[in-house]
Structure formats: C-alpha cells, structure tokens
Amino acid sequence: MSESTADDLARPAHDPRAWPWREAIVDLLGRTRLAQPDQIATAVNASTARLGIDITVYLIDYEQRLLHPVPEPGKDVGGPLPVDATLAGRAFMTTAARATGPSGAGGSPLWMPLLDGSERLGVLRIDAQDNAVVDTPEFQAQCDMLAVLLGHLVAIKLQYGPHLDRTRRTRRMSAASELLWRLLPPLTYACERFIVSAIFEPCYTAGGDGFDYAVDANTAFLAICDTTGHGLRAGMGTAAALSAMRAARIDGDGLYQMARAVDGAFAEQFTDGRFCTAVLMELDLDTGRVRYINAGHHPPVILRDGKVAARLDAGRRLPLGLDDPQLTIGEVMLQPGDRILAYTDGVTEARDTGGKLFGEPRLLDLAARHTLAGRSAPETLRRLSHAVLSHLDGPPADDATLLLAEWSVDTAAELTP
Template sequence: MNAADDPWPWRAAVADLLQRSRLAQPDELADEVAAAAAPLGLDVTIHLVDQEQRNLRPVPRAGVATPKPLAVEDSLAGRVFMTVEQAVEQDRLWLPLLDGTERLGVLEIVGDDRLADAGFLSGCDLFGQLVGHLIATKVPYGDALLKVRRARRMSEASELLWRLVPPLTFVSHRAVVSAILEPCYEVGGDGFDYASDDSTLYFAIFDTAGHEMRAGLGTAVVMSAIRAARRAGDDLEAMARAADRALEAYLPELRFTTAVLAQLDLEDGRLRYINAGHPFPLLLRAGRVVGALDAGRRMPLGLDDWHQPVGEAVLERGDRILLYTDGITEARGRDGAHFGADHLAELAERDAGRLPAPETLRRLCHAALSRYDGPPADDATLMLVEWSYDAVRAMLPSAGR
C-alpha cells in the first residue's frame, strides 16, 4: 500500500524511525528523522532551544543547507516553544518538541494540505513525541546535540553542574517543578534538585559561596551528600547534617553553601522545609504573593549548625512556591538599583497562571539578567513548584488556534 493511501500513514514512519534510531549516533539522528518522514512527502527539521533559551537552533543534516537560528521572542516557532501550542503556517507545521514535558525546542514539518487534517496532525504529534524522546536518549552518547544548543564555550564549572542537575522541568499528575540556571555558560555555585516518589515531592535550591570551579565543587559535594542521605531514607535534618559533614571532610577551605531543602506531601499539601541561610521562598496563592516561607532557619550548610528547626506550612491546591538565589534579586542596573525581591514578586504575580511554569521562569530570569550592566556578577537561579492538577494540564501540548 502506498503511504499516501494508508488510513494511518504514520504507523510506518514511527516503526521506521524506531528501527533507524537503534544504531544512530547523536549526529545522525536528524537525518534518520527526516528519512523516516520522507515517504510521506514531508520534510522534517529539528530546532533545539539554545542553552540560554533565546534562540531555536536547527540541527544540521547531511547535504542540506542549515537555516539560521530563530529568535524565541520574535518568531512563530518561538511562540510554539513558549506556549507549547502547535501552529500551522500554509504548508508548514510547527510542533513543540518535548521529552515528556521538558521543552527541547520545536519540530518543523513541511508538507501539503494534509496538514489541515486533524487526524494527520495527530500522527504528526505522535511522531514529534517520539523524536523528543529519542533526542533525550541520544544526548548522553555524543556531543553533537549538545553543541547545537551552545552559542559559545562552556566553563569547566558549568560542565560539572549541568551534568549534575536534573531536567529543568518535571510534571506529574499532582505537581509541576521547573527551574532555570543562569548564566548558563559560566555558572559557578548555584544548583537545584528534586525527586518525586510515592506521595512525596522533594525539592531544593543551592548557592555555594565563591565563583567558578571552587564554588561548583562545593555544590556538587552538597548535592551528592544530600542525595545519598535522601536515598537512604533520611529526613530533612539528617540531609542537612550530611551536607555539613561532606563539606567539612572534602572541602574544608570553602566557606559555606546556602540552601532551602523541602518536602511536600502531595496528598494533603503539608510542606516541611529547612532554610540554611538562603533568601526566603515566596508563596503565591490565586496569582498573588501572600507571604514568604521564613521559618526553619539554620546556619548555611558546612557550618555544622545542630540547631535545626523545621518550618511547616499547609498549601492549598494551585499554590506556587518560588525559590531563587541572590543573583536574581541583587542584579544591579546602570542606576545602581537592585532588581529586588519586590520586583521579582511583582513580575511573578503578573505571569502567574497565564503561562506554563517553564515560560514564567524564562521570562523572570531574563528580566533580572537584563538589569546587569555587562556580564552578570553572580549566578541567577529560579525554581517554581506548583501543587496543582490544573498546572499539569497547562504543561501538555495542544493544537493552536
């Protein structure tokens, strides 16, 4: 049967791509994707978002001229990336390219009038989902896909930390976690972590004093110690003490790491947290900042503080927790004024509920970085945690209007 006459022509394309991808190197994946879609009369190009989430960069294909990057803020492809909504432009379909719910970029499919057919579009979406998963699985095996996402050389400390942190976005049936880490090519001591098992969501944010590799090593030690403790079944207090001991044992010359360690019960919304000398997270409810999580205070990690009260709060469905490092609030513009926690809260309220969590953070972080007169003076990290069923639905791709 000719592919064009098949009642569901994507079946052969999906099977073909699965077979082709088995032995494909990362640098060969774009060619295999295009080859699997070619029998349908379609031309497919992968565009990956760059590390700083400002441009969509095409993955090169053999014998095909590589198009120029597309600006996230100023293109139809960028709008698809930001809103996670597909869009059709004459004979061209733009699909959000996701690994689950982690935004990787967009998929460009050039075809014919079949792109106006809802059934055919559903096949395009399934094919796009497979491409997203394949990209995620191929990245660890080579450098080609990573290099596409980079506009310049990455520092040694950034290489270390980007290999340690989990994906920027996690979505389950009951919660959304999203984070952003800047400056992405020269990050020093900032980091974040999360894990969700059974009815508990663990999340944390870190900021080690200092810059470059020494700070990065401190954060790596802290994250490793806390993960080991968490996976052994330890509570928050024991996790913090494990980090204290690890810094003292392996990097005694480093001063400290500030952090927030938290556990959220996804059944009843009960939150327990420790704040180790870190800026207070903001609590957003119904789109408004209603306060800061300012309890559970102890000394920064590494200073061996045995006085460790644990803060507690009870969330309501739809509540958001915004965590940040001081590189966000201390961004200073030409006028000498700081970006500030009040301005951060104002922008968070403006975008609350209007945009998916990853896009909210991307805009917040870029707004803070735009304040710097020159290169950022410090790392800037944001993390947004939402306990909500509605937020989960907003993270799933949908057809554009």
Template sequence: MNAANDAWPWRAALAELVRQTRLAQPDELAGEVAAAAGPLARDAWIYLVDQEQRELIAMPRPGAESPPSLPVETTPAGRAFMAVEPVAQPGRLWMPMLDGTERLGVLELVTGGDARFDDEDFLAGCDLFSQLVGHLIATKIPYGDALLKVRRRRRMSEASELVWRLLPPLTFVSRRAVVSAILEPCYEVGGDGFDYAADRSSLFFAIFDTAGHHLRAGLGTAVVLAAVRASRRSDEGLAEMARAADRALEEYLPELRFTTGVLAELNLESGRLRYLNAGHPPPLLLRRGRVVRALAAGRRMPFGVADPHLEIAEDALERGDRLLLYTDGVTEARDRHGEAFGADRLAVLAERETGQLPAPEALRRLCHAALAHYDGPPADDATLMLVEWSAEAVRTMLPVPSAAPD
C-alpha cells in the same frame, strides 16, 4: 504498506524512526528523522532551543544546508515552543518537541499544500512522531557532543560543565505537581544548583548556592548535591540531609566557606509542606497569581556550618499555589546606577510575568525580565525554581492537538 499502516500512516514512520535510530550516532539523528518522515512530509528539521532559551537552532544534517536560527519571541516556531502547541503555516507545521514534558525545541514538518491541519488523526500522528524525536534526543545526548553543541553559542566554563551534568532536567511534571528551574548565566554557572525527586505521595525539591565563584564553587555544590541525594535515597529526613551536607563539606572541602540552600518536602495528597532554610533567601508563595508571603521560618546556619538548633518549618499549600525559590544572584544584581534588583522587585515581576503561564514559560520570561535589569552580564549565578501543586497545571504542559493556519 500494510492495511494498518494505510489506515494510520504514521505507524510506518514511527516504526522506521525507531529502526533507523537504534544504531545512530547523535550527529546522525537529524538525517534519520528527515528520512523517516519522508513518506508523510516533504522534509523535517529538528530545531533545538539554545541554552538561554532565546533562539531555536536547526540541527545540521549531512548534505543539506541548515536553515537560519529562529527567535523564540517573534516566530511561529517560537510560539509552538512557548505555548507547547502545534502552529500551522501554509505548507508547514511546527510541533513542540519534548522529552516527556521537558521542552527541547520544535520539529518543523514541511507538508506542502495538501495537509489537513484540522484532521485530528493527522495532528495526533504528528504529536507522537515529534514526541518520539524528543525522547530520542534525550537518549542520544550522553553518547556524543553534537546535540549539546547545537544549543551552545560559546564555550562553557569548567564549572558549568560540572554542574549541568549533575542537575536533573529543567522541568518535571506529574499528575499532581510541576517543577521547573532556570539558571543564568548558563555558560558561567559556578555554585548554583537545584534538585527534585517525586516518589509516591512526596515531592522533594531543593535549591543551593555555594559561596565563591568558578570551579571551586561548583565543586561545593556537587558535594552538597551528592550528600543530600545519598541521605534522601537512604530514606532519611530533611534534618539528616542537612547534616549529611554539613559533614560532606567539612570532610571533602573544608577550605570552602559554606553553601546556602532550601530543602523541602511537599505531600502531594494534602499540600502539607515541610522545609528548612540554610541561610538562603526565603521562597515566595504565589496564590492566584499574587505573592502572599515569604516562607521565612525553618532557619539554620548554611550547610558546612554545624547548627545544633535545626528547625523544620511547616506550611499548608492550597491547590494551584506556586512556590518561587531563587538565589541571591537574582536579587543582588545591580543596574548601571548601582541599584540592587531586590526581593520586592522580584515579587512584583513574578506577579506580572508568571500569571497563568505554564511554569517553564513563566520562568523563562521572569528570568529574561530580570536579566534586562542588569548592567552587563550577571556578576553572580542567578537561579530560579518554580514549584506548583496542581493537577490542572498539567494540562498546560502537554501539546494541544489542534492547529489553525496563520
């Protein structure tokens, strides 16, 4: 080890990890991570969060018995995942593992009794190492099934396979905004979907819900997503995107009834919001933790039903405002007495569950609280999307370089 590595030993671990994983298959990643961390930790395990974001599941590696899965809600590992901060225990350190800001799981570093968790250089090295692991996981996912299979508890439907491969990552964070989404039932998603794109001073975001179920609904959402993206990437506006979706559904899937959705653009400098609503539930505006109103303007017919009277609505956001978008699978779900969940209950739950939590964790809790209302599995897709215009929110989305032993 040279002088630079002696002064900051994580340098060697990072270099070794990059070198060893260049040609690694996805199923070999866990073993390579453990080997690269070897000079600095006695062992290292990758835990990926399951599709429902309820458990952390250890990624298998050759010649080693995998440790048991860990509940997100009640374990130190889960706390590291939820709070996006290191959590120390005697002899081990749990590091949040992200691809940029997308929460993938946690990295367990078995350190023994001599680790100094109050050493900022040590924690900074752990953070860099775990973030590199997160990036490598995201990079390796398309090349095999091992990483996807770890996160699954059962078979995924054909429609879900289609839709999940088309969607962007569940979380996006820039210096001025946060976007996060969650879909349930994650193994049976049919016609729900979402999209976003940030370029220069503009943030585009959208949510979709195609009528029907199973693969045909998924095909409808796929067509709408493709049409809207093609229009957006040709520098066309919201009205043109909506018309592109109409034309695509009419041409390729005329037998489908329609797709509802919201298309929106947020100016990241001024907070000016422009949006249109194609037969979809109106988004809720949360300000300082309270629902202040629904964005009920900008109405037009659902996509697939040509509407010459298209209207683009405008609103003005304040810094720190959040927009909650959702599909009717959330509000129309019924309990065992037949009572619908309803938009009012969603608003109350949004105020109670989101608070000042980071957007991904707020949505995870909101979704699980809503699912608890259902009488059995959801009968329809239930999708939630939270958009926050705030520079301060970014601070809660990045790992905190400190850890106090439990």
C-alpha cells in the same frame, strides 16, 4: 497522546489508515537504536519520507532565546529563529502546534513543540508535500505521536556525543558550568499533581548555584542552593552538596538527615570554611503540606492569586557545611494552584547602570503578572530570567537561579500539546 492517535495505534497493521504512520515509527526505532547523535536528523527524514513530510529539528539554546536547527547533510536548514518573534517560538512558548495555513510549495509549515516529557527541548518544522493541509486535528495528532518519540530520542542521544549539545551552545562553557550542567536534573518536570521548573544564569559561567528535585510516591522533594565563592571551587562545593543530599534521600533519609549529610561532606572534603546556603523542601502531593529547612537562604515565597500568601522563613539553621545539629523543621499548607518561588541572591542583587538593585518587589511583581497571564512555570521563569539579564549593567556579578513549583491537578495539561 490524543484519543485519535491512540485509536490509530490500536488499529490492525493491515488497516491502511494506520499502517503508514505505524510503519514510520517502527522504522525510526530501528534506525536510531544504534544511531550516533549526529545521525538522528537524517534517520528521522529517512523514516518519514514515506509519509510525504520533511522534518527539521530545532533545539533551544542555553539562553532560551534562539531555536537552532540541527544540521543535516545535504539539506539547507537555515539559521536560528528567535523565540520571541516567530511562529516557531510561539509553539515553543505555549507547547502547542502552530500553523498559518496549508504546507507545501509556497505554503507555511506546521511547528510542533519538541518535548522530553515536559522538558522543552525545541520545536519541529514539519513540511508536507502536495500542499497538504497541516492544521487539521488528524494530521497534528499523527505528528504529535512522532514528536513524542523524537523528544525522547533526542534527550537520550544528547548524552552520547557533542553534536546535539553543540547545536544548543552559542559559546564555550566554563569548567564550573560544565560540571553543574552534568549534575542538574532536567529544567522542567511535571506529573498529574505537580510541576517544577528551574533556570540559572549565567548559563555558560555559573559556578556556585544549584537546584534539585525528585518525586517518589506521594512526596516531591525540592532544593535550591548557593555555595560561597565563584568559579570551579564554588561549583565543587555545590556538586558535593547535591551529591550528599541525593545519597541521603535515596537511602530514605528525611530533611534533617539530608542537611547533616551535606555538613559531613563539607567537613570531610573542604578545610577553607566553605558553606552553602540552601532551602530543602518536601511537598506532600496528597495534602499540599510543605515541610522545609531554611539554611541561611532567602525565604521562598508562596504565590496565590497573584499575591504573596506566605514566606518560608521558619525552619532556620546555619548554612549547610557549618556544623549545626539543631532540629528545626518549618511547615506550611498549600492550596491547589499555589506556586512556590525560590531564588538565589544573584537575582535580587543584580544592578543596573545606576547601581539600582533588581530587588525582590520587582521579582515578585513580574512573577505574579506572568502567573495571572496564564503562563506556564517554565515560560514564567524564562521571562523572569531575561528580565534580570536585561536589568544588568554588563556581565552578571553572581549566579542567578530561580526555581518555581506548583501544586495543582491541572499542571500537566499546561505542558502537553
């Protein structure tokens, strides 16, 4: 929230400069306390009408290619907008407000990023009446205040009905993908010293891939995993792995105990020799020290100044689910601004029409270029994922998951308007 917005909120209720916006926010909170997901868009405009603005909510689809308007009774919201070719998409990619001039009749709207904290949910189209100029810092600060609240409301209401989630989907989701999406954390999280983002494809038919993260005091936990097989059976293995890791972590266990918890869960639940390759990491947010276990997975890489500075190829043990009691923990030190890139084999083993692999060199080259171009972690992964899908000859033969974490005091600023 900007300093001017905070000042407005601190003004007394009788101050005419603050009252309309505060009144609208209070009214919105009241309207949405018991609102169904399909009532959010109507509630927003009922509350903001007194401000002389009209808001259209757009949500990003699972492919992160199109921004889809949330339907609103009695209002023509139009069709989806491509991220890569519109001003709305520019606001989404950069998490910054975009306007080309005054709004109103014949004018252009203000596009605001819609975030739940640092998770990119979509954008808001804000049309102001009476040809009000929407590209002033004062107007955008007030709109940002509304956008922050609305982002949280949308994220909460997504859980209570299909209306908002249906807006984001372009086709039916498989049972395995439905299971995993319900288990995974938000795709992006940022705090003052750390950012993590992940993406996985095919988003509607993924089965065995998964990721996880958590932050507690001065420690960030990260994991990426890939269970053998395909479809729902693989998804059930990944669900067991994630659940066992979380139960152990919440109980205060370290990396070794978390890995052994997955071994135990697989031994108890599966009799078909199923296993899960994975990398489990702990990052000390104060010092940059990374401790990790690599359970038969591709080694993550550390990107520094556009180059590979190290690989996490120590800390080796058998894949999770295979009884391996040895205690081996790898360790590496990060420098401020370093990024850790982890991936599953569906990324590097994607093949084009001639059978050529996408390959790790291409992946690392693209990741480095996007980093040097100043793109945020979630935007870097969005572009990497699309590059992998563009390389493919037909539907993906395997899940492709990417996870990117950055240790830096500047990370939060990259993802806030």
